[in-house]
Amino acid sequence: MSAIQTTLKSRSTPAFDVERIRADFPILTLKVNDKPLVYLDNAASSQMPQQVIDRLVRYQTTQHANINRAVHYLSEIATSEFEEARRKLQHFINANEEREVIFTSGTTDSINLVMHGYGRKFIGAGDEIILTTLEHHSNIVPWQMLAEEKGAKIRVVPINDAGELLIDEYEKLFNERTKFVGVMHVSNALGTINPIKEMIAFAHARGVPVLVDGAQAAPHMKVDVQDLDCDFYAFSGHKLCGPTGIGILYGRAALLENMQPFKGGGDMILSVTFEKTIYNTIPHKFEAGTPPIAAAIGLGAAVDYLSEIGMDAIAAHELALLKYASEQINAMPGVRIIGTAEHKAAVLSFAVDGVHPHDIGTLLNQEGIAVRTGHHCAQPVMQRLHVPATSRASFAFYNSMDEVDALIAGIRTVQKIFT
Amino acid sequence: MANYKSLYQEVILDHNKKPRNYGTIESPSHHAVGHNPLCGDHISVDVVLGDERINNIAFQGESCAICKASASMMTTAIKGKTRAEAETLIQEFLAMATGKLSHDACPNIGRLAVFAGVSDLPTRVKCAILPWHTLSGAFNAVATTSTESEDDPMHAPIGDA
Numbered sequence: 362m363s364a365i366q367t368t369l370k371s372r373s374t375p376a377f378d379v380e381r382i383r384a385d386f387p388i389l390t391l392k393v394n395d396k397p398l399v400y401l402d403n404a405a406s407s408q409m410p411q412q413v414i415d416r417l418v419r420y421q422t423t424q425h426a427n428i429n430r431a432v433h434y435l436s437e438i439a440t441s442e443f444e445e446a447r448r449k450l451q452h453f454i455n456a457n458e459e460r461e462v463i464f465t466s467g468t469t470d471s472i473n474l475v476m477h478g479y480g481r482k483f484i485g486a487g488d489e490i491i492l493t494t495l496e497h498h499s500n501i502v503p504w505q506m507l508a509e510e511k512g513a514k515i516r517v518v519p520i521n522d523a524g525e526l527l528i529d530e531y532e533k534l535f536n537e538r539t540k541f542v543g544v545m546h547v548s549n550a551l552g553t554i555n556p557i558k559e560m561i562a563f564a565h566a567r568g569v570p571v572l573v574d575g576a577q578a579a580p581h582m583k584v585d586v587q588d589l590d591c592d593f594y595a596f597s598g599h600k601l602c603g604p605t606g607i608g609i610l611y612g613r614a615a616l617l618e619n620m621q622p623f624k625g626g627g628d629m630i631l632s633v634t635f636e637k638t639i640y641n642t643i644p645h646k647f648e649a650g651t652p653p654i655a656a657a658i659g660l661g662a663a664v665d666y667l668s669e670i671g672m673d674a675i676a677a678h679e680l681a682l683l684k685y686a687s688e689q690i691n692a693m694p695g696v697r698i699i700g701t702a703e704h705k706a707a708v709l710s711f712a713v714d715g716v717h718p719h720d721i722g723t724l725l726n727q728e729g730i731a732v733r734t735g736h737h738c739a740q741p742v743m744q745r746l747h748v749p750a751t752s753r754a755s756f757a758f759y760n761s762m763d764e765v766d767a768l769i770a771g772i773r774t775v776q777k778i779f780t
Numbered sequence: 781m782a783n784y785k786s787l788y789q790e791v792i793l794d795h796n797k798k799p800r801n802y803g804t805i806e807s808p809s810h811h812a813v814g815h816n817p818l819c820g821d822h823i824s825v826d827v828v829l830g831d832e833r834i835n836n837i838a839f840q841g842e843s844c845a846i847c848k849a850s851a852s853m854m855t856t857a858i859k860g861k862t863r864a865e866a867e868t869l870i871q872e873f874l875a876m877a878t879g880k881l882s883h884d885a886c887p888n889i890g891r892l893a894v895f896a897g898v899s900d901l902p903t904r905v906k907c908a909i910l911p912w913h914t915l916s917g918a919f920n921a922v923a924t925t926s927t928e929s930e931d932d933p934m935h936a937p938i939g940d941a
């Protein structure tokens with residue numbers, strides 16, 4: 362609450378030139394319904410700066426071939442650019458070794474890899490997996506599938522009305538059958554930042570590995586997987602100014618080495634006979650088939666771009682946007698913020714009395730404002746907070762205070778129409 | 781608001797605020813529950829079908845304004861019609877809302893033409909057609925219907941995040 366109550370009226374944080382940043386994003390000049398686009402659906406997918414678009418074009422026009430396969434010039438350059446992208450991602454999350462960074466197709470794919478590669482090997486009948494009420498469906502459904510297959514059990518960490526995990530309850534869920542923890546770093550539906558470092562330490566003290574769904578954290582704050590001491594960290598490129606179809610699974614090398622491959626095929630093997638196949642070393646063991654090479658290189662360029670601005674500067678600007686928007690909404694009669702955790706990032710879910718979120722979404726769209734409405738792939742949170750759906754504005758570092766003003770004016774228009 | 785394409789016209793807002801025939805009927809001859817799993821909207825429709833005509837109809841549920849107004853206006857349009865007339869109107873409404881027919885090609889559509897604008901909003905078509913699917917389900921004795929059934933021409937997910 363305190364974060365929200367602080368009065369903050371400055372139009373931007375010092376030394377953060379949002380107009381200069383916006384000029385890097387060609388899509389932000391679009392008009393929608395004759396109004397300037399106000400893009401506040403960044404939690405669903407972020408936009409791409411010209412620098413990343415240019416990198417994709419350069420790769421496709423001068424560097425493309427399949428990787429790891431041939432000795433010719435293009436294959437060598439594509440391979441080295443692809444591996445260079447892996448190193449960029451390694452540094453972005455401060456992984457200890459580059460082989461701990463696996464290219465996947467996104468967060469969902471990363472989590473499924475862990476479920477198949479780790480879960481199916483190490484979790485059995487009667488074992489327990491701890492998840493939280495806040496989780497996105499992509500960190501629920503794979504574990505339900507595993508639980509069903511193995512006869513394992515899912516235990517769920519509850520939340521309070523503000524949308525914060527009840528850490529005492531989390532600790533009480535552990536017992537000798539606890540084999541795995543899956544927790545999101547930042548909630549896509551409410552914006553809650555979870556105390557994952559403490560949660561990981563607690564689990565590790567009991568020998569339990571932890572997967573962190575970082576889809577909504579990696580775009581908004583500095584992530585240091587060694588400092589967090591997590592075992593797995595999953596995120597998506599398309600929420601990080603990169604292309605769709607690419608994501609990352611960070612995994613601790615010692616765990617990855619003992620895991621089953623998830624998909625079988627080319628590139629993930631050292632040798633194949635019909636009697637026996639020897640799997641490749643990590644990370645290649647988990648990268649069967651031709652990967653999205655262009656997308657991986659594009660993601661490398663995206664994290665370069667973000668690092669140049671600085672994740673701390675990004676976090677500070679987004680927090681300023683969130684505070685300003687929250688203050689404005691709190692001052693509006695008939696509008697309520699859903700999710701009032703003390704520590705929040707970049708996400709503002711809200712409800713307007715007497716107006717269904719879908720109507721809000723359609724009417725804001727008429728003003729050129731893009732928000733998400735619905736259950737945000739997090740139905741358990743919605744059920745717990747007794748809302749069928751919410752409207753969600755989610756910010757990126759290229760959003761401006763003027764865009765917050767446009768959102769607030771848009772909500773006023775909705776209220777006027779419905780009175 | 782003076783947006784000529786706006787769906788949110790006076791009639792729709794009025795039916796949303798003061799839905800007609802809202803509630804349930806003690807012993808309906810036909811009943812169905814409709815559900816849009818993507819947005820959580822759900823409504824129930826109760827019908828009393830006499831020998832000749834639809835003597836009574838009511839609906840109830842949680843939904844957006846488009847769905848609620850569509851349901852409310854559906855009940856006022858359907859009450860007193862024969863089943864055959866009602867089935868024709870259902871077909872016309874579904875064709876208009878999904879953009880297959882323009883509203884002037886629907887002779888019985890009348891005031892329901894205010895919903896023609898949804899055909900430009902693929903994610904909102906389902907909201908408008910849910911009550912009509914549900915009524916059709918009630919007539920055909922399908923106890924629950926969903927906008928996600930395979931024959932739904934407008935399978936337009938709300939999106940992912």
Ligand SMILES: Cc1ncc(COP(=O)(O)O)c(C=O)c1O
Pocket residue numbers: 404405466467468469470497499500545547548549574576577597940941
């Ligand atoms: C918290 C969270 N986890 C997982 C996902 C799934 O990401 P993707 O669809 O890129 O696999 C999302 C977003 O959709 C998310 O917000």
